[in-house]
Amino acid sequence: MVTLAPKRHAETDLPPPKPVNPLLRLWRVYVVRRIVYALFVIWLVTSGTFFMVRAMPGDPIEVIAGRLSQQGMNIDQAREQARQVLPYDPDANIFSQYFQYFGNLATGDFGWTISQRDTTVLEQIMKYLPWTLFSVGLGVVVAISIGMTVGMIMAYKRGGWFDHVATQIASTVSAIPNYLGAMAIVLIGSTWLGLFDFWDMRGRLTEGVEPGFNAVFIGDALYHVVLPVITYAFTLTGAWALMMKAATTEVLSEDYITIAKARGLKERRVGTRYVGRNSVLPMMPTMAFQVGTLVGGAIVVEEILSYPGVGQLLVKSISLRDYPVIQAVVLILTCAVVFSNLVVDLLNGWLDPRIRSGEATEATK
Incomplete structure (x- = not known):
């Protein structure tokens, strides 16, 4: 009687997996x-x-x-x-x-x-860096607040006259570099129209005002930071309005918005609880990116507006050939831009796992 050898499974014919480094x-x-x-x-x-x-x-x-x-x-x-x-x-x-x-x-x-x-x-930089962060941060907050509000209105009234006018204005403003915006604000607002005294608004504080947590110091600091804040907000609001319009328009077409309206929820509650919250979420990475790039791009704006921040410190250090200060300022500005990009990448990877899996596939090739 002939005994047949047992069949070998295909898996046993495969070589053992190589250990991964x-x-x-x-x-x-x-x-x-x-x-x-x-x-x-x-x-x-x-x-x-x-x-x-x-x-x-x-x-x-x-x-x-x-x-x-x-x-x-x-x-x-x-x-x-x-x-x-x-x-x-x-x-x-x-x-x-x-x-x-x-x-x-x-x-x-x-x-x-x-x-x-x-x-x-470090002592020298800390005399200037907080003022740059103050002006840039305040400018971003103003730009986001105005841009998101206008963008939502544009999305709700899309196709109407407000949408067309606001879209054209936002597209034009978003294409203007911040340094040209700074020069235009000074030229038109101060030189031509005389709306404010540019020479009086220069600097961080009025001479004689001492830093401290009091109304005089806070009011004077806000007075002198008005022009940088207007410059940053002026050049950012248009882009935020266009992004918010696109995000809101996409959310308004979702089924859950239709269901919420069919349930009889008030339009205001639908707008704040469902539309606004879900429109803002995809834009969060952009906020981090813009703060970093604005800190890095504040050099020319601070020089034009005579606002003593890290940008003005860098220009002065270059003229004096102060190598350690130049290197430190460039390092800080680079870290601000790189870190903001890193936050955007990590947030995008967290919001969309396909980004992580796609890069993982490329890394193994």
Whole structure:
């Protein structure tokens, strides 16, 4: 009697799966890839800034020596004294300076300023950064509030005269760069129409007003921040109105809105509880992105409006060849833009899992 051998299952013929490298498994995580990309961009910009500022014509020694020579000091003595006040060794190899700089950054040390002795870079920046965040943040809040309100009205009245007029205005305004908006506000509002005194509104505070949690300080700070806020709001409101109109129009076509109206719910409740909330949710990542890009783009606006923020600090530091301050400001502005992009990517990945799965598939190819 012949005994037949048992049939082998097809699975037993397959080779055993290869072990996955732990680093590759980690790289497949969406959040890890986004963070690595963000850190790479920050390193690339910071390194490029380090070498480019040293390639600019002139150097801190010549700038400081020039100021000392104007006070009657011999030029050679001025150069020697300038070398002594520098917070780093100018004769050291540039790559040694580079690695020392990043070593200090790893410990949170931004160094000392060149233009102001006995002042750290961080202390210098903290005199300007809060004012930039204040003006940009207030401008974004105003733009979002007005833009979303107008956008919802445009969606509810789509096809009517208000929709057509508001859409044309929003499209035109959204195409204007913020620095052109700043110049237009000063030229039209102050020079031509005389609606406000630009020279009186310059700066952060009126001379003699001391910072403090009181009505005088708060009122004066709001008075001086009006022009930057109007500039940011003017150039952002149009884009927000158009985005809100598109999002609201899409939500209004959903079945649950029709059902809510059929149930007899008041139009106001439907608009606030269902339409408004679901229209705003997809736009949340854009809010984070605009705050970051505005902080990075505030340089020209602050210079035009004479509002002392990090943008004006950067321009002044470039003219003085204050390398540590230039590097720190560029690093902070880069981090603001990169971090806002990172938040947008992570929020988009959280809201739409297809983004994460799609990138995971590409990473394994």
